[in-house]
Amino acid sequence: MVVQYKCPCCGADMKFDSITGKLLCESCSYTSDIDTMQRNQNGNTTSSESYSNSTGSTSYGSQINQYICNNCGAVLITEPDTTATTCNFCGAPVVLADRLSGESSPHYVIPFQINxxxxxxxxxxxxxxxxxxxxxxxxxxxxxxxxxxxxxxxxxxxxxxxxxxxxxxxxxxxxxxxxxxxxxxxxxxxxxxxxxxxxxxxxxxxxxxxxxxxxxxxxxxxxxxxxxxxxxxxxxxxxxxxxxxxxxxxxxxxxxxxxxxxxxxxxxxxxxxxxxxxxxxxxxxxxxxxxxxxxxxxxxxxxxxxxxxxxxxxxxxxxxxxxSKGKIFAWFGGITAVSFAIIKIIALLAGGGF
Known part of the structure; x- marks a missing residue:
């Protein structure tokens, strides 16, 4: 199942914003608080925001799976381990919800805090x-x-x-x-x-x-x-x-x-x-x-x-x-020169020749 979060104001796709910690619509700047969105047993969310989903997916052997983008209808071919990605054609963010259920559902997440x-x-x-x-x-x-x-x-x-x-x-x-x-x-x-x-x-x-x-x-x-x-x-x-x-x-x-x-x-x-x-x-x-x-x-x-x-x-x-080999040689050369100078100064202070 493909899940895409839609802005209730303009219908554009919403993304997680690491600065505010909320879902953000880049088209109209509308934000939605994720923590208030309830999670059901399958890991899906319900709130006043809408999300579109497609239950259709096609499996090609054990290596790739095919999903359909809800925005442009393009075929999303992903590796079996991928659970979230973007559409290569329209750039829409998509979450593959069926791969995040049951034993594959995470317990915790640390959201991005650096964009x-x-x-x-x-x-x-x-x-x-x-x-x-x-x-x-x-x-x-x-x-x-x-x-x-x-x-x-x-x-x-x-x-x-x-x-x-x-x-x-x-x-x-x-x-x-x-x-x-x-x-x-x-x-x-x-x-x-x-x-x-x-x-x-x-x-x-x-x-x-x-x-x-x-x-x-x-x-x-x-x-x-x-x-x-x-x-x-x-x-x-x-x-x-x-x-x-x-x-x-x-x-x-x-x-x-x-x-x-x-x-x-x-x-x-x-x-x-x-x-x-x-x-x-x-x-x-x-x-x-x-x-x-x-x-x-x-x-x-x-x-x-x-x-x-x-x-x-x-x-x-x-x-x-x-x-850089040149910088490494220069660095070691500088250390050697400084060490040599220190030894010479100590010898002079001690009254010995050099």
């Missing part, structure tokens, strides 16, 4: 800060595309129990008559802790680079809202490829590192610490399916495409820009 214009300006400023990037890249005038994408994540609530045993020493030195005495005391140290972790995010899309998505954190969960389809209008959205059970080993390994770091940080005040063994148990309590906002930036530079990601809530940008 496309703001994202472009933030990306250009970020490019100009690259001290070791080529001058041509720093101009930030080769943005090929910027896509607002709701990426599927699982948010895990976890209960953990950790134990750690360590061999520690405490070394002290003191004078005793004509002797300097060094005393070493040995300790067997045990630490244990029960820790709860709430809403640890793991991206559930096969298309997204896991390391890139991890670096986009943290997201501010104070903006987390119960899912409502109008938030997707005007953006691209995808559903998860992996279930919470599929991804549990990944979040388990990640949180195990958190617990180990916590236990190790609690062993302080010793001259040396040698961890003998550790036991960490992690139990899942809840897993929530959520859509989190990401701007994907495709940037052309010297006949190659570089992909960057921006947190659509906080503006944090991650990615690996190209490096």
């Amino acid at each position: 496309k214009e703001q994202a472009q300006e933030a990306f250009k400023k970020w490019c100009k800060k690259g001290r070791l990037t080529p001058a041509g890249f720093m101009t930030a005038d080769r943005i090929k595309s910027m896509t607002g994408l709701y990426v599927p994540f699982w948010l895990y609530d976890l209960q953990t129990n950790g134990e750690m045993n360590a061999a520690c020493t405490h070394v002290s030195t003191y004078e005793q008559g004509d002797y300097i005495v060094t005393e070493t005391k040995h300790y067997n140290v045990h630490r244990s802790a029960n820790l709860s972790y709430l809403k640890v995010p793991v991206d559930a899309s096969a298309k997204m680079n896991d390391q890139l998505m991890d670096k986009l954190e943290p997201f501010d969960y104070r903006s987390l809202k119960h899912f409502n389809m109008p938030y997707l209008a005007g953006y691209v959205a995808e559903k998860y490829n992996y279930t919470d059970k599929d991804l549990f080993p990944r979040v388990q390994a990640r949180v195990a590192n958190y617990v180990e770091t916590y236990l190790r940080s609690s062993i302080t005040g010793y001259s040396s610490v040698s961890v003998l063994d550790r036991r960490i148990h992690i139990r899942p309590r809840n897993a929530f399916y959520a859509l989190l906002p990401v701007w994907l930036v495709a940037y052309d530079y010297k006949d190659s495409e570089h992909v960057f990601a921006m947190n659509g809530q906080t503006g944090k940008i991650v990615g690996r820009p190209p490096l």
